[in-house]
Amino acid sequence: VLISAGRRAEAVAQYDAILAVAQNAAYRADIAMRAARALFDAGDTAGALTRMAAILQETPETPQAYEAMQILRQNAQPVDEYLRGRIAFAYGDYPTAVDALxxxxxxxSSVGEIPAAFHLLLGQAYRALGNTEAAVTAFQTIVETYKTDPLFGAALLEQGRTRFLADDIPGAIGAYVSIADTYGYLPEAAEALWRAGYLYSTNDQPDEANVLFERLADAHPNTQQAVDGLFLAATNAYRRGNMTAAEHYYAELGVKAAGDDRATAYFWLGRLALQRGDSPAAGQAFGQVIAAAPDSFFAARARDIIDGRAAFARPAGLQFSFDDAAQIAEAESWLRTTFNLTQEGALWQPAPELIAATQRGAELWAVGAIDEAAAEFNGVVEANRENPLASYQLAIHLRGIGAYYYSVLAASYVIRAANVGTLAAPPFIARMRYPAYYLDLVLREAERYEVDxxxxxxxxxxESLFNTFATAAAGEKGLTxxxxxxxxxxxxxxxxxxxxxxxLFSPYAGIAFGAFYLNEQLDRFDQNTTAALAGYxxxxxxxxxxxxxxxxDPDQFMTAISIDSTRTYVERIYGYHAIYRALYGAG
Incomplete structure (x- = not known):
């Protein structure tokens, strides 16, 4: 707004104020580059180039650093070749990266001046250009010359990955197993065994894979790789019809895993118990699912199976009107008890310092400077994430000015601080975490298409956490x-x-378009919501x-999904729907 009005000096001051609080590297680089361009436009070339040089030092892995580097070189400004190589590599300009490095x-003047990180980056750049042998040689330089460097293990793994990317699967497996055989004391040994087992699994050698996964679980039992390996071993056994082995692996996971992973293991133990007709064992396993991760997909599935409810079942009725005064009183009593608060009076009214901290963001929000306002709100919410009272107040305050994304985030921090599931929190706070914003538009589209x-x-x-201005990398926009x-x-x-x-930044269009496409997928998949969401x-x-x-089978469908992000997508929406049903369902 200020730049379009020709007020560049004020714009630069505004950018500097944002940089004083912004933490995200990509966002800082964007704002810093905008400030540099504004100085260029104002005729202050020296000031602009100084800022661009700072971008190279502070955020070398951003596209803005690559752009700034090009401009600096065009203006005969010196750029360190190592830094130039790092920036070019991050941007994907691998020929320039190799040349600069x-x-x-x-x-x-001596080999001792060259750090191990240089050889690692050089090897990665050569690999990206398809020069496998040069890449392996660069990594081997670390192995031979930097034996005590923290990057020693990473170089070993990179050699295996380089073979894999060159489509030399036996060579990659051999490299990874050799790491575990020779350097079993390194933390990278667990990763090496997992990668080797994974490559066996994905190349139709499940027996060889499971041998390595069992070795991994025995040698490195307290690692995430051991958990992931046992899951793959269980999946291999299940798909081959060896239910006894599958149950053994899931039972081991029930002991070694935690949180969502433990919930997943117990869920499949419950399914296997049902399959063999042992309902008491299934019920016990499903209870463990809910205890391990009450807000998770598998907890939602376990509750549905226990209650005999179909996946994504609609409630008999809906309720969106509540006695806010009574529910606020209940919530604040819970806050006082849970967090030992002694403050008198209503807790929801924000402290003066919180009002002051959000004022700038509110002003930016009001004039349509959404990105800048978002940075302000995010800073305040994150700064208070460990303070449940402040988070509660921020959730209500930000909801009031329409900054729904950050209101939901703040509400989530209240519940996390209490270390309970969403449905164990007071309904008023739970509904701020799972709100029903834009309800009139949602109900209209739901009625039009007969969708829940x-x-x-x-x-x-x-999709957006109710941020109507949300944008993603592939050009996705709006609420849906x-x-x-x-x-x-x-x-x-x-x-x-x-x-x-x-x-699509309009809530009206965002919801209308999303509802249309969701309904189209539901019709295509005969109202199978799980498949429809995967299609969406x-x-x-x-x-x-x-x-x-x-x-x-809805659970087998989830294991059949070959794209991790899509599986997570469906799982999360399933879990969200279960919570929405509990909070807003009636009858």
Whole structure:
């Protein structure tokens, strides 16, 4: 706004104020580059170049650093070759990275001046160019010359990864197993065994894989790799029909894993118990699921199985009106008891220092400077994440000015501080974590397509956390994060007048487009919500393949999903829907 008005000095001052509090490296680089451009436009070339040099030093792995480097070189400004190589590598300009790194090494007077990190980066750059042998040689330099360096283990792993990326699977497996055989004392040994087992698994050698996963669990039992390996071993056994072995692996996981991983293991123990007709054992296992991770997908599935409820079942009725005064009183009594608060009077009224801390963000929000306001709100919320009273006050205050994303985040910190599941918290706080914002628009679209409104709310919560200005890397925009190509198709189907992709920043369009596409997937998959959500996220073609593999079983469908991000997507929305059903379902 200030730049468009020609007030560049004020704009630079505004950018500097943001940089004084901003923590995210990518965001800082963007703001710093905007400030540098503003100085260029104002004729202050020296000031602009000074700021660009600072971007190189402070945030070398950002696109802005690469742009700044190019401008500095065009203006005959010196750039250290090692730094140039790092920036070029991060940007994906691998020829420049290799050239700059080799120039820097040639300028050193002795080998002792060259750190192990240099050889690691050089090897990665050569690998990205497809020069496998040069990459392996660079990594081997670390192995032979830097035996006590912290990057020694990483160099060993990089050699195996380089063989893998060159499609030399036996060579990669051999490299990884050799690490475990020779350097079993290194923390990287667990990762090496997991990678070798994984490569056996994905190349149709499950017996060889499970031997390594069992070795991993025995030699490195307290690692995440051991847990991940046992899961793969259990999956290999299950898919081959060896239920006894699968149950053995899941039982071991029930002891060694924690949180969501433990919940997953006990869930499959419950499924296997049901499969063999042992209902008491199944019930006990499902109870362990809920205890291990009460807000998780598997806890939601366990409750549904215990209650005989279908996946994504709609409640008999809905309730969106509540006695706020009574529920606030209940919530604040809980806060006082849980966190030993002694403050008198209403707790929801923000302390003066919180009002002052959010004032700048509120002003920016009011004039449409959304990114800048978001940085301010995020800073305040994160600074108070360990303070449950402040987080409670921020959740209410930010909700009041429409900064829903940060209100939800603050509410989540209250519940996390109490170390309870969402449904164990007072309903007033739980509903701030799982809100029903834009309800009139949601209900209208739900009625139009006969879709569960709680499913739409769950989808919005996952896609954008109710941030109507949300944008993602592939161009997804708005509350339901529809990608440009799909959005254009939907606009044509809805006969949306004069459609522009930025229209999705409107809650009206964001919800309408998302509901249309969700309903289309539900119709395509005969109201199978699990498959429909996978289609919404990864495309219907992939979801059709996974459905065929699973035979229609919702849990087997989840294991058939071959894209981790899509599996997580469906799992989270399932868990969200279960919480929304508990909070807003009636009858």
């Amino acid at each position: 080799n120039r820097w090494a040639a300028s050193r 409104p709680l499913l739409i709310l769950s989808l919005i919560r996952h 994060q529809v990608v440009p190509g799909t959005a254009q198709y939907i606009a044509e189907q809805l006969r949306f007048p004069d459609y522009q992709h930025s229209d 996220n990864a495309g219907p073609g992939r979801a059709i393949e996974w459905l065929e593999v699973s035979g229609g």
